[in-house]
Amino acid sequence: MLEHALLYDARGQPLLSGRLNASRDWSEVNAFCHRVYMPLATRPLVAGSDPNATLRTLSIGRIVLSRFCFGVPTRADEFDPSSGNIIVVNTMRGGVRHPLTDGTGIDTVAGDSYVVDCSRTDYWNIANGDDLQFNLTIPHKLMEETAQRWYGFVPEDDLWKKRLVFGRGHSPWLSLLDYATLSVDAQNNRISSPLIEKRIEETLCLELLRGWAECSGLNLETGARSAAPRYVREAERLMEERAHEAPFVADIAAQLGISARSLSEGFRRFRGVTPHDYLTARRLDGLRKALEEAPPGQTVSSIAGARGYVNLTAMTAFYRQRFGETPSQTLRNRFSRL
Known part of the structure; x- marks a missing residue:
């Protein structure tokens, strides 16, 4: 498995032709590590x-994939936490030592697959020189967004x-x-469909989150969501029900009898996002549903306008970021099925 990852696409065409794919120069190797992973320190164990x-x-979306080895026994440490990255090391051959x-x-x-969030804890590894690794570099923020979208809360540092x-x-x-790498097209060294690329990015994050949580003893289905205070859960319910009205966060807070500041602090503590970000996501979800169910003759402008959107340019940018396609593409797909 992964034998041909980042070497060939599904049709057997070579990937990454014309790029620097190997080196015997420490400066080139260190530059690669700093760019693909984060600033770190390396030293060969044989002087x-x-x-x-x-x-x-x-890359697939915001996830960076790498097929990597030093080729000699090497210790890597001092991974920079300010980079905000999670590293997943999938050992393909040889051995790599990691901290638990x-x-x-x-x-x-x-x-074996090993995960560490370098933005939350220190990390080092020792490669035995005969190893080959298939690694993923994932922004911590992307994993938080995935957890929020699928489970309604962001796990605390006990997981990370x-x-x-x-x-x-x-x-x-x-x-x-293996599937993800076979989806890459050798012609441009990326997945040809932005929508499929977005979906694969999402699936990779979701499966990593599931496996990570399972091995940590965290139940994502019941997790921190049930521990949130009632006003946070009620605010979520109101935002979901009134998303099409484009309500103000201050109005939601007033309806619950609390200050906007208290609502914001509650969301940040128990959901890891602001109330505005949560409401924005629910509005976009509602817009997508409306586009997918639109009758003939409807336009993006009419559907978005009915849901309180005024700045269609900004809305389109947020929509593409969330769903990997524009509202117009969603609507065309809807009409093509009629």
Whole structure:
């Protein structure tokens, strides 16, 4: 599994032709690590040894995929937390040693998947020199957005600080990665459909979140959502019910008998987002549903206007960011099915 990842597309055409894909120069290897992962420190464990590195990378949405190895025994540490990135290391061959949450270490072997949020905890690894890794670099913010969208809350640092192995052998996670890489087209080294690319990005984040939480003992279905105070849950209900009216957050707070500041603090603490961001997402969800159910003759302007949208340019930008396509594309797809 993943044997041909970032080497060939599904048709057997070579990927990343004409790019720097290997190096024996430490400056090139370190520049690759800083760009693809984050600023970090590396040192060979055999003094004076040169790397024999594999350096292959491309992106699916905001996720950076890389096929990588130093090619010599190397320690990497001092990963920069300000970069805000999560690293997933999928060992393809050889062995890599990583820290666990309890302070011990673990040696991952072929088929093992390890995750660490470098924005929340320290990280180091030791590659044995015979290893090959297929890595993912994922912004922490993207994982928070995924958790909020699918489960209604953002897990606290009890989850993000967990450094652990969440998959072994021929796991569903590795099968998903294999599918994702086979979806890349060699012609432009990316997935040709923005909508499919967005969906694959979302699925990768969701499956990682599920596996991470499961191995951490966190039930995402009941998680922190039930622990939120009643006014937060009531505000969510009102925002969902009134999304089509484009209500003001201050009006929602007043209806609940609390200040807008208190509502904002409650959302930030228990949901990891602002009330405005939550309402924006619910309005966009409602707009998409309206577009998907629109009768013939309706336009994006008429549908969006009826839901309180005035600045259609800004709305389109937010819509594309959330759904991977424009409102016009959603509406055309609707009419093409009629």
